[in-house]
Every structure is written in structure tokens, then in C-alpha cells.
Amino acid sequence: YRRRCHDAGQARRYSPVLRTPMDPGVNAAVDGLNTPAAPDAEERVVALLLARGRLKDADLSRARRLQEEAGGSILGLLGRLGLVSERDHAEAVAHELGLPLASAKDAPDLPPDGIALATKFMKQFAIVPLREDGGAIEVLCADPHDGYALDAVRLATGREVRPLVA
Secondary structure, rough: OOOEEEEOOEEEEEEEOOEEEOHHHHHHHHOOOOOOOHHHHHHHHHHHHHHHHHHHHHHHHHHHHHHHHOOOHHHHHOOOOOOOHHHHHHHHHHHHOOOOOHHHHHHOOOOOOOOOOOHHHHHHEEEEEEEEOOOOOEEEEOOOOOHHHHHHHHHHOOOOEEEEEE
């Protein structure tokens, strides 16, 4: 997601988190951030789901066939197809990545003071700031593999980001 406007014949990127133009140095840094989840991490999570009996081999084969046609993340596809519950997916990701597991119930009614993220951004990337702790921001996220979303929050706030799996 990057909106562009033309200014003096050059495209200028707008921050997906804040509604302000980003300077060219930040644009160069952001270009390298929009990378898909590491395939090996996804495969480890899939293997863990299989080992725990939360995913059947036949369902995985079906999902892989669909992934070949449509592309995208195998974990996202398993969730969209309803082959793995959201909770099982979150537990496996948290275990495999060594991240704390949280619940949507942990999300505050209002974002912490001084942390203003665009609602559209938070919905698109399923990320919610929970609290500020010692200069770092703890965020509840559905996909901690998404380096783009975490780095965008870091760039927008100027603080370290600590993901929690939802």
C-alpha cells in the first residue's frame, strides 16, 4: 500500500501509517521492507501445526494447490479456507517465533497516548498498539512475519516495536 502523488514530475510516497509525505531517505529504507514472510518460518509453523494434529496432510495438499494458483502466504490461505483456527495459528506462530501470545481482549479501548496510527493502516495490517513500555511500543499483531507493518510502525513512531501474537 503506497499512495502516490505527483509533485514537479516526481512521484512522492506517502506514509501508510501517517498522512504525511515521507522524505526520500525514508522512501529508500521503506522500499526494502515490504517483503513476504520468510518461507522457512512459515514452513516451520506448518510443520508444527501438522505435528500437533491441528492440520491434516490432505488439507495442506489442497491449500498448496490453491497457493500455486493464487500465490500468497500458505498460513494466510490456511486461515482463509478455515483449515486452521485463528487460535491454533496464533499459538503455533508464537511458539515457533518465541513471541508472547496475547488476546484481542488485551487491546485497550483507546490507543496509548502519543501513538497515533491511522485506522486504515491498523485494519489493513491487523495491528493494534497496546502500550508503551520504556520507550518501546508493544503491538498486538495477527502476522508478526510482516516486517513491513512492524517497520512502518517503528518509522512512524520513532520507537522500538515489540510484537505480541494475536
